[in-house]
Amino acid sequence: MTTIDEFLAANLDHYIAELSELCAQKSISARNEGTAECAELVGRLLARHGLSVERFETPGNPVLVGRASGKSARRLLCYNHYDVQPAEPLELWTTPPFEPTVRDGALYARGAQDDKGEFVARLAALDAVRAAHGGELPCHLLFVVEGEEEIGSPTMTQFVLDHREVLACDGSIWEGGGIGPDGAAELVLGARGILVVELSVQTMTRDAHSGGGHQFPSAAWRLVRVLSSLKDENERIRIQGFYDHALPPSALDLALLDTLPDTEAMMREVYGVKQFVLGRTGAALERAVFEPTCNIQGITTGYQGAGDKTIVPAQASAKLDFRLVPGMEPDDILAKLRAHLDAAGFEDVDIHTFGGGMMPFKSSPDSPLVKLTIETGREVYGKPGVIAPMSGGSTPIYAFSGPLGGIPVVTAGVAYWDNRIHAPNEHVRLADFLNGARHVARIMDGFGTL
Amino acid sequence: MTTIDEFLAANLDHYIAELSELCAQKSISARNEGTAECAELVGRLLARHGLSVERFETPGNPVLVGRASGKSARRLLCYNHYDVQPAEPLELWTTPPFEPTVRDGALYARGAQDDKGEFVARLAALDAVRAAHGGELPCHLLFVVEGEEEIGSPTMTQFVLDHREVLACDGSIWEGGGIGPDGAAELVLGARGILVVELSVQTMTRDAHSGGGHQFPSAAWRLVRVLSSLKDENERIRIQGFYDHALPPSALDLALLDTLPDTEAMMREVYGVKQFVLGRTGAALERAVFEPTCNIQGITTGYQGAGDKTIVPAQASAKLDFRLVPGMEPDDILAKLRAHLDAAGFEDVDIHTFGGGMMPFKSSPDSPLVKLTIETGREVYGKPGVIAPMSGGSTPIYAFSGPLGGIPVVTAGVAYWDNRIHAPNEHVRLADFLNGARHVARIMDGFGTL
Numbered sequence: 001m002t003t004i005d006e007f008l009a010a011n012l013d014h015y016i017a018e019l020s021e022l023c024a025q026k027s028i029s030a031r032n033e034g035t036a037e038c039a040e041l042v043g044r045l046l047a048r049h050g051l052s053v054e055r056f057e058t059p060g061n062p063v064l065v066g067r068a069s070g071k072s073a074r075r076l077l078c079y080n081h082y083d084v085q086p087a088e089p090l091e092l093w094t095t096p097p098f099e100p101t102v103r104d105g106a107l108y109a110r111g112a113q114d115d116k117g118e119f120v121a122r123l124a125a126l127d128a129v130r131a132a133h134g135g136e137l138p139c140h141l142l143f144v145v146e147g148e149e150e151i152g153s154p155t156m157t158q159f160v161l162d163h164r165e166v167l168a169c170d171g172s173i174w175e176g177g178g179i180g181p182d183g184a185a186e187l188v189l190g191a192r193g194i195l196v197v198e199l200s201v202q203t204m205t206r207d208a209h210s211g212g213g214h215q216f217p218s219a220a221w222r223l224v225r226v227l228s229s230l231k232d233e234n235e236r237i238r239i240q241g242f243y244d245h246a247l248p249p250s251a252l253d254l255a256l257l258d259t260l261p262d263t264e265a266m267m268r269e270v271y272g273v274k275q276f277v278l279g280r281t282g283a284a285l286e287r288a289v290f291e292p293t294c295n296i297q298g299i300t301t302g303y304q305g306a307g308d309k310t311i312v313p314a315q316a317s318a319k320l321d322f323r324l325v326p327g328m329e330p331d332d333i334l335a336k337l338r339a340h341l342d343a344a345g346f347e348d349v350d351i352h353t354f355g356g357g358m359m360p361f362k363s364s365p366d367s368p369l370v371k372l373t374i375e376t377g378r379e380v381y382g383k384p385g386v387i388a389p390m391s392g393g394s395t396p397i398y399a400f401s402g403p404l405g406g407i408p409v410v411t412a413g414v415a416y417w418d419n420r421i422h423a424p425n426e427h428v429r430l431a432d433f434l435n436g437a438r439h440v441a442r443i444m445d446g447f448g449t450l
Numbered sequence: 451m452t453t454i455d456e457f458l459a460a461n462l463d464h465y466i467a468e469l470s471e472l473c474a475q476k477s478i479s480a481r482n483e484g485t486a487e488c489a490e491l492v493g494r495l496l497a498r499h500g501l502s503v504e505r506f507e508t509p510g511n512p513v514l515v516g517r518a519s520g521k522s523a524r525r526l527l528c529y530n531h532y533d534v535q536p537a538e539p540l541e542l543w544t545t546p547p548f549e550p551t552v553r554d555g556a557l558y559a560r561g562a563q564d565d566k567g568e569f570v571a572r573l574a575a576l577d578a579v580r581a582a583h584g585g586e587l588p589c590h591l592l593f594v595v596e597g598e599e600e601i602g603s604p605t606m607t608q609f610v611l612d613h614r615e616v617l618a619c620d621g622s623i624w625e626g627g628g629i630g631p632d633g634a635a636e637l638v639l640g641a642r643g644i645l646v647v648e649l650s651v652q653t654m655t656r657d658a659h660s661g662g663g664h665q666f667p668s669a670a671w672r673l674v675r676v677l678s679s680l681k682d683e684n685e686r687i688r689i690q691g692f693y694d695h696a697l698p699p700s701a702l703d704l705a706l707l708d709t710l711p712d713t714e715a716m717m718r719e720v721y722g723v724k725q726f727v728l729g730r731t732g733a734a735l736e737r738a739v740f741e742p743t744c745n746i747q748g749i750t751t752g753y754q755g756a757g758d759k760t761i762v763p764a765q766a767s768a769k770l771d772f773r774l775v776p777g778m779e780p781d782d783i784l785a786k787l788r789a790h791l792d793a794a795g796f797e798d799v800d801i802h803t804f805g806g807g808m809m810p811f812k813s814s815p816d817s818p819l820v821k822l823t824i825e826t827g828r829e830v831y832g833k834p835g836v837i838a839p840m841s842g843g844s845t846p847i848y849a850f851s852g853p854l855g856g857i858p859v860v861t862a863g864v865a866y867w868d869n870r871i872h873a874p875n876e877h878v879r880l881a882d883f884l885n886g887a888r889h890v891a892r893i894m895d896g897f898g899t900l
Contacts, residue, residue: 194760205722206720206721208721210747210771211642211843211844213727213745213773214727214730214842215717215726215730216726217723217726218746220746221677221681224677224749225683233675267662270656271654271656271666272654273666273667276667277664280664280665288664288665289664291664293664295762296668296670296751297753297758297761298670298753298759298761298763299670299749299752300749300754301746301749302747304749308646308747309747309769310747310843312745319753323661323663392659392665393659
């Protein structure tokens with residue numbers, strides 16, 4: 001009987017061919033180009049790998065679910081997506097984005113890593129685990145492949161709520177994952193939640209001449225005052241009750257944060273930062289990920305062209321995002337924001353939300369799935385992994401994990417630090433593809449007896 | 451010997467023909483279309499009316515000066531401009547903008563009022579005064595006609611400084627002037643100065659992902675804090691020394707303000723204002739024109755498109771205008787703004803100025819020229835004029851009046867409240883043209899013996 005590693009090494013070309021087949025099928029969800037055809041292809045691929053396939057229609061693109069039974073009663077869910085970003089600007093691609101090409105040890109195509117490469121590596125892992133166990137699987141496997149991730153998964157939250165029994169599982173491997181610059185596996189255990197709002201204020205029905213600035217109420221000044229009311233000079237958010245449910249990091253979280261590679265110099269160089277928020281540096285800079293934020297994405301008011309224009313603006317708006325740490329909920333923060341504005345005399349300020357926000361998510365570093373992922377990552381990559389207890393950004397993981405009972409979620413994938421995802425010349429390195437498959441196969445292998 | 455009024459009534463058609471000739475000559479300074487030809491024509495017109503003409507080249511369009519001697523040693527200067535605004539959108543004109551047409555008692559053409567109509571009315575006034583005095587003028591007259599008013603008179607300030615002897619005078623009739631909705635002459639005695647700046651701040655060399663909002667310094671928040679530092683909740687500007695030289699209105703100024711027609715209801719209706727600045731109403735609303743202002747013209751930062759974008763903006767800027775009351779100077783305020791920013795820890799905030807600003811200007815309500823203008827206005831229009839001691843906007847009058855020794859400046863013209871200047875279907879009503887000429891002729895007539 002072959003081993004996982006032998007099987008994958010022997011069949012790498014086959015899986016790269018399969019990945020090429022999938023990447024050649026355009027599937028741009030933003031323009032609905034090729035997504036229907038790609039959904040069909042994904043269904044065939046799942047079936048080809050011995051999975052029983054169900055196709056779920058949604059208000060958008062269909063969700064494909066493939067399942068296979070295993071020895072243990074435990075169920076592991078793999079989440080991926082078959083849609084990709086648009087490929088423009090096309091002229092910056094060395095070879096066309098939908099004509100997959102191998103060169104210099106990598107496969108170049110739109111989706112080669114994000115997320116088709118990762119998906120096919122997991123199919124390869126499935127085959128390898130089966131081969132290593134004489135055709136049997138050690139646990140039940142469930143592949144969920146959606147088609148609207150690149151446009152924000154607008155129907156996924158409802159889909160999970162509506163299909164809790166279909167999706168029931170004991171743990172999940174999420175999208176993403178791979179290695180960092182030092183060649184060690186990176187594992188992110190959590191993501192902050194997010195609430196995105198646009199605050200708008202209108203003080204007049206039209207702009208007025210600024211010669212009347214002593215008379216006409218300015219929407220620009222009103223917005224500046226609204227924004228000033230939200231956060232003090234020390235970055236403390238002044239919305240009453242904002243921090244009420246925010247959970248602090250555990251001692252283990254802090255210990256993990258302190259093991260992360262130092263990215264301060266990189267951030268200073270890449271972004272030209274002279275001074276970070278509140279002058280943070282070193283450990284404080286990493287630990288602040290457990291602080292919620294109130295960020296201004298942009299402000300729109302008045303005249304913004306060349307030269308000047310002597311007006312008092314009638315309208316002003318700001319887009320804001322609040323990043324929420326575990327314990328906080330977007331709905332609660334939205335209600336508190338409204339109450340804050342009303343209490344401060346800003347009843348006239350309108351709040352528009354972009355979607356319902358995202359809940360924060362966190363897998364415990366103590367969870368057996370997390371430990372398995374770390375151990376197998378060390379085995380595959382020959383060095384201890386980099387474990388981030390929390391990332392500053394947000395993902396819809398909670399939309400899966402929450403309704404499914406707070407299951408632990410990990411990442412294990414085929415990425416490195418320069419795959420050019422969402423950009424020209426996206427690629428996956430063949431060695432990363434192989435290692436990603438080896439890693440996922442080991443997690444599938446061990447999950448049944450956790 | 452004919453009287454002023456008889457002469458003008460008898461020759462109205464002639465002057466409307468002359469005005470049509472001038473309006474038919476395109477002179478769009480913004481695109482330099484026809485300005486050279488119009489300058490030539492203005493020179494011929496001035497000569498045709500018995501003025502000795504000098505043409506001054508500037509870095510932009512030439513300035514025409516016409517002068518005529520009179521009995522008294524006193525010199526009255528009339529300021530006008532021969533350039534016009536672009537005429538677009540052309541399809542909204544009933545008759546083409548450069549094919550002057552009389553209908554319904556008005557001449558329609560671009561420039562019919564602003565400022566060619568006013569200029570020709572003053573030539574008519576000159577002729578009428580001469581006719582009423584047997585060919586003599588009671589005072590020296592000086593016509594100054596520039597060609598770049600509609601693009602902000604970029605070279606006029608320097609021109610006046612360089613030609614103080616050429617332009618020497620004892621008083622001036624400025625552009626503008628006419629009647630309000632109640633048919634009484636309107637006279638504005640002053641204009642606030644202005645300083646326009648753009649404040650810019652850059653905290654990074656590129657936008658960062660807002661997942662790093664606890665780390666990356668936000669230009670948007672920094673700008674909000676900069677702006678908040680400039681003005682308190684009571685509209686008090688917090689720049690140190692800002693109010694040091696601001697002169698309060700005199701008792702006469704306040705008395706004049708209280709005679710102005712109530713525009714509050716109009717402003718509420720036209721601009722949809724629910725509450726004016728600081729809840730001002732009635733007399734307080736008018737009197738606030740003697741307060742300097744700090745207005746935000748517009749703010750630019752971050753993402754302003756549809757939906758949202760999770761970024762921490764690297765750059766932010768705001769255009770501001772400060773309106774300055776008599777006693778204040780743009781250069782002084784600019785220096786104090788810089789000092790304020792530096793003292794508040796905003797040394798990194800860049801200040802860009804738009805031009806050198808404008809000084810405030812004010813003719814004393816007690817000045818003999820002002821009194822003459824009011825008295826003659828009452829005579830022509832049959833009712834007391836409306837005298838505003840100060841307007842909220844800004845004009846480059848000081849650039850004339852200041853270097854020429856602080857001469858008094860008045861307005862007397864051909865406007866009513868709906869001439870559509872800068873818009874399609876600009877026109878001057880023939881009756882207003884006639885009355886404007888009657889008014890100016892009376893001022894010319896009386897100025898020699900003031």
